[in-house]
Amino acid sequence: MSMDMGNQHASVTALQEIQKKVKEIEQQVVTFSGLKSDPTYKKIEKALTKQLFEIESIDTEGKGNILQAQKKATEETERVLKELEQNATHPRRLEIEMIFSETQSLVALHTTQFNSGDGPKTDEFEEGIQNILKRLTQVKTEGKIPLRKARYRTLTKVLAIQEILENSSKQQVLSLPLSAEAHPTVSKINSIMCDVNKTRCSLIALLAGVNDNETYRHLSCTLTGLIANLDALDVSGHTDIREYRKEVVKEINSLLKYLDLEEEAELGSAYDLGQNQSIVKIEELRKQMAAIKNSLLEVHQRVSDIHMGTKSELQGLIANLDEVSVGRNPCIREARRRAVVEVQAVITYIDLKEVLEKRQSLPEHTVSEPPCYIAVWAVFGHLSELQKEVLFFDGKRADKNYMRLEELITKQLLALDAIDSQDVRTKAARKQAVKLANNILGYLDMKTDEWEY
Structure with a gap:
C-alpha cells in the first residue's frame, strides 16, 4: 500500500x-x-x-x-x-498587419523611385503614411496586451520610416559641402557618406519587414564601424572639414537610435502608453480639470459667484497641455487634443452660463428685443442645461440617456432652423447657437467613441 x-x-x-x-x-x-x-x-x-x-x-x-x-x-x-x-x-491583429502591408508597398514604391533617380513623389508618400498612422491609432485593442503591443510596435516602425525618409529627402537637397580637392580626407568622408546612405536604405527595408538578409545587430555594427573610421581621420586645423565630419557622425547617430526600437519594443512596458510620461502628464491635467468641473455641480451657486480664478485656471490647463511633448506619436497627439476639447467645453459652459445670468438680472434690457432674438436666447438657455448634462455624462452610445441627449440637442437645432429673421443681431446669435449645438453633439460623440491610446 x-x-x-x-x-x-x-x-x-x-x-x-x-x-x-x-x-x-x-x-x-x-x-x-x-x-x-x-x-x-x-x-x-x-x-x-x-x-x-x-x-x-x-x-x-x-x-x-x-x-x-x-x-x-x-x-x-x-x-x-x-x-x-x-x-x-485576432481580427484586430490581422487588421494591424494589413495596414502594415500597405506601408511595405508604399516604402517599396518610394525607394524604387528614390533609387531610379526620378525623384520620389514625397507628397504622395507623406500623405499615404499619414493615412496609415491615422488608421493605426483607430484600431481598437480592447485593452488586450498583445493587441496594444502589436499596434504600438507597428506605429513606432511606421513613424521611424516616415522620419528617416523625411530626413533623407532633406539630405538629398544639401549638396556635398566640400570638393575632394580641398583635402584628401574629404573623399574618404564622402565615401563613408555613401555607405551611410546605403545603410539607411537597408534600415528602412528592415523596419518595413522587406529585408530578410539584414539584422538590426549587423546594421548597428556597420554604423558603429563607420563612426570609428571617421574618428580615425586626421582633420586637425581644418575647421570646415571637421564640421563636415561632425555632420556625418550626427547623421549616423540619428540612424543608430532607430536600431534600439526593436529592443525597446520587446521590453514589457514599452507598448503601454499608459506609462508614457506625456500621457501621465495629460491624465494629471485631466484630473485637475475634472475637479474644477465638479465644483460647477454646486446647484445653488451662480456661475458669477464661482471664484473668478476658475476660468483662468482652465486657461492655464490648456497652456500646460500645449506644452506636453507629443513627439510624432499620433496616439499622444490625439490624447492631448481630446483633453483640450474637454477643457474648452467647460470654459464654453461657464461663459454661456455667465451671459445667461446677466440677461436674467437685467430684464428691462430685453423688453425692446424682437421676438426672434428672444427665441434664440431661449434655445441658448436649453442648450446650457443640455451642455451641463453632456459634461457629466459618463456612459455609452447604446445607453438610453445618450439617445435622449442626442435627440434633445437635435430638437434645439430644429428650433433654430424654424427661427426666420432678417435682423442682423438675431442672425448672428442664431449662427452662434447652431455652432454651440453642433459642438455639444461633437463632444458627446467624442466622449462615447471608446477611443483609447
Whole structure:
C-alpha cells in the first residue's frame, strides 16, 4: 500500500511540475503580439505541444485522483494553446498587419523611385503614411496586451520610416559641402557618406519587414564601424572639414537610435502608453480639470459667484497641455487634443452660463428685443442645461440617456432652423447657437467613441 501511495504521489508531482512549466510558457503567450508565421509562435506552440505529450505519457494506473489531475493539466495546456492561436489570429491583429502591408508597398514604391533617380513623389508618400498612422491609432485593442503591443510596435516602425525618409529627402537637397580637392580626407568622408546612405536604405527595408538578409545587430555594427573610421581621420586645423565630419557622425547617430526600437519594443512596458510620461502628464491635467468641473455641480451657486480664478485656471490647463511633448506619436497627439476639447467645453459652459445670468438680472434690457432674438436666447438657455448634462455624462452610445441627449440637442437645432429673421443681431446669435449645438453633439460623440491610446 505504501508503495502505491508513493507511485501515485510521483505521478501527481510530475503533473504538477508540468503545470508549472505551462504557467511559465503562458507568460510568453500573454504578451505574444505576433502572427502564426512568426518563429516565436512556432517555438511557443512546440513547447506547449511537448507538455501535452508529457501529460499523456504519465502512468495514471487507472486511479481516479491521478486521472483527474491529468485531465486538469491537459485542459489547462489546451487553453493556453488556444489563447496563443487567438492572439495571433485576432481580427484586430490581422487588421494591424494589413495596414502594415500597405506601408511595405508604399516604402517599396518610394525607394524604387528614390533609387531610379526620378525623384520620389514625397507628397504622395507623406500623405499615404499619414493615412496609415491615422488608421493605426483607430484600431481598437480592447485593452488586450498583445493587441496594444502589436499596434504600438507597428506605429513606432511606421513613424521611424516616415522620419528617416523625411530626413533623407532633406539630405538629398544639401549638396556635398566640400570638393575632394580641398583635402584628401574629404573623399574618404564622402565615401563613408555613401555607405551611410546605403545603410539607411537597408534600415528602412528592415523596419518595413522587406529585408530578410539584414539584422538590426549587423546594421548597428556597420554604423558603429563607420563612426570609428571617421574618428580615425586626421582633420586637425581644418575647421570646415571637421564640421563636415561632425555632420556625418550626427547623421549616423540619428540612424543608430532607430536600431534600439526593436529592443525597446520587446521590453514589457514599452507598448503601454499608459506609462508614457506625456500621457501621465495629460491624465494629471485631466484630473485637475475634472475637479474644477465638479465644483460647477454646486446647484445653488451662480456661475458669477464661482471664484473668478476658475476660468483662468482652465486657461492655464490648456497652456500646460500645449506644452506636453507629443513627439510624432499620433496616439499622444490625439490624447492631448481630446483633453483640450474637454477643457474648452467647460470654459464654453461657464461663459454661456455667465451671459445667461446677466440677461436674467437685467430684464428691462430685453423688453425692446424682437421676438426672434428672444427665441434664440431661449434655445441658448436649453442648450446650457443640455451642455451641463453632456459634461457629466459618463456612459455609452447604446445607453438610453445618450439617445435622449442626442435627440434633445437635435430638437434645439430644429428650433433654430424654424427661427426666420432678417435682423442682423438675431442672425448672428442664431449662427452662434447652431455652432454651440453642433459642438455639444461633437463632444458627446467624442466622449462615447471608446477611443483609447
